[in-house]
Amino acid sequence: MRHFLSLKDFTKGELLEMITLAQKIKLQTKQRKFVPYMEHQTLGMIFEKSSTRTRVSFETGIYQLGGVGLFLSSNDIQLGRGEPMKDTARVISRMVDMVMIRTFEHTKIEEFAQHSQVPVVNGLTDSYHPVQLMTDYLTILECGIENPIVAYVGDGNNIVHSWLMLAAKLGFDLRIATPKGYECDAAIVAESLEIAKESGATITISNDPKEAVVGANVVTTDTWVSMGQEEEKEVRLKAFDGYIVDKNLMGLAQENAIFLHCLPAYREYEVSEEVFEAHADEIFLEAENRLHAQKGIMVWLDQHRDDTIENENS
Numbered sequence: 001m002r003h004f005l006s007l008k009d010f011t012k013g014e015l016l017e018m019i020t021l022a023q024k025i026k027l028q029t030k031q032r033k034f035v036p037y038m039e040h041q042t043l044g045m046i047f048e049k050s051s052t053r054t055r056v057s058f059e060t061g062i063y064q065l066g067g068v069g070l071f072l073s074s075n076d077i078q079l080g081r082g083e084p085m086k087d088t089a090r091v092i093s094r095m096v097d098m099v100m101i102r103t104f105e106h107t108k109i110e111e112f113a114q115h116s117q118v119p120v121v122n123g124l125t126d127s128y129h130p131v132q133l134m135t136d137y138l139t140i141l142e143c144g145i146e147n148p149i150v151a152y153v154g155d156g157n158n159i160v161h162s163w164l165m166l167a168a169k170l171g172f173d174l175r176i177a178t179p180k181g182y183e184c185d186a187a188i189v190a191e192s193l194e195i196a197k198e199s200g201a202t203i204t205i206s207n208d209p210k211e212a213v214v215g216a217n218v219v220t221t222d223t224w225v226s227m228g229q230e231e232e233k234e235v236r237l238k239a240f241d242g243y244i245v246d247k248n249l250m251g252l253a254q255e256n257a258i259f260l261h262c263l264p265a266y267r268e269y270e271v272s273e274e275v276f277e278a279h280a281d282e283i284f285l286e287a288e289n290r291l292h293a294q295k296g297i298m299v300w301l302d303q304h305r306d307d308t309i310e311n312e313n314s
C-alpha cells in the first residue's frame with residue numbers, strides 16, 4: 001500500500017502514470033462518461049485548515065469515481081478536542097477506503113499514515129502540497145509546454161517545496177527567487193538537489209526575481225502569508241516588497257510564457273491584477289485540473305493498494 005505524502009516517494013515513471021490516468025479520466029469526464037473506478041468507496045477528508053479547491057475537488061472527484069466523500073473538519077471531530085492523530089487514524093481507516101488530510105506539521109500526516117490501514121493523500125501540510133503540483137504539471141502539458149523552464153518568485157513555502165520535488169523527479173529547469181530570510185527549507189533543497197542529479201534537473205536558487213524569470217516559459221508564485229502565518233502578516237508584507245509578479249517582471253519571461261497560481265491569490269501583493277487577469281485562462285484551467293489530477297492519483301493508489309501483499313507473496 002502506498003501513501004501520497006510527498007512527490008519524493010514516487011519514481012518519475014509512477015508520477016507520469018498518475019498524470020496519464022488523470023488525462024484519460026479527464027477525457028471520459030468531459031464526455032460525461034463516469035467510470036466507477038472506485039465504486040462504493042469512501043474517502044475521509046480531514047481538514048485542519050480552510051479550503052475551497054481541495055475540498056470541492058476531492059469531494060466531487062470521489063463522487064464521480066463512484067464513491068462518496070466525508071468532510072471531516074477538525075472543529076467537528078474529536079481530533080480538534082485532543083484525540084491523538086494515531087487513534088484517529090486507527091479508527092477512521094477501519095471504516096473508510098482512503099483518507100485525505102490537510103494539516104499543519106508534516107509529521108502529523110506521517111504519523112496518521114503510519115497508523116492507517118488505507119492510503120493517505122496529502123491535501124497540504126506546512127511542508128508540501130503535492131496534489132497541487134501534479135495539477136500544475138498536468139496544466140503545463142495541456143498548455144503545450146513540453147520542456148518547462150519554471151520561475152517561482154515568492155515565499156519559500158509548501159508550494160515551492162513541492163516544485164523542488166517535481167522538478168527534481170521529472171528533470172526540468174526550476175529557478176527560485178525568495179527574499180532573504182524567507183528561503184526554502186535547507187533540508188528539502190538538499191534532498192531535491194540530490195534527486196536532481198539522477199534526473200538532470202537544473203535547480204537554481206537566488207534572491208533575485210529578475211534572474212529567475214529571464215527566459216522562463218512558466219512563471220508562478222503563491223501567497224506571501226500562508227495559513228497559520230497570519231500573525232506575521234505585517235512583517236512579511238514589508239519583507240516581500242519588490243517580489244510582486246507584475247507586467248515588468250513577466251516581460252522578462254519568454255513571449256508566450258504562462259502564469260500559474262495555486263490560488264487563493266492576493267492581488268497587488270504577490271501578483272498584479274493586470275498579470276492575473278491576463279493569465280486568467282491558465283489559472284482557472286489549473287484550478288479545474290485539481291479535480292482531474294487528483295482522480296488520477298486516487299485511482300492509481302487504489303490500483304496499487306495490494307502492492308505490499310503481492311511483494312510479500314512473491
Ligand code: CP
Nearest residue numbers: 051052053054262263
Ligand atoms: N490551492 C488550494 O489548495 O486551494 P484551497 O486552499 O482552496 O484548497
Ligand code: NVA
Nearest residue numbers: 157159222226227263
Ligand atoms: N502556501 C499556501 C497555499 C494555499 C493553497 C498556504 O499554505 O496557505
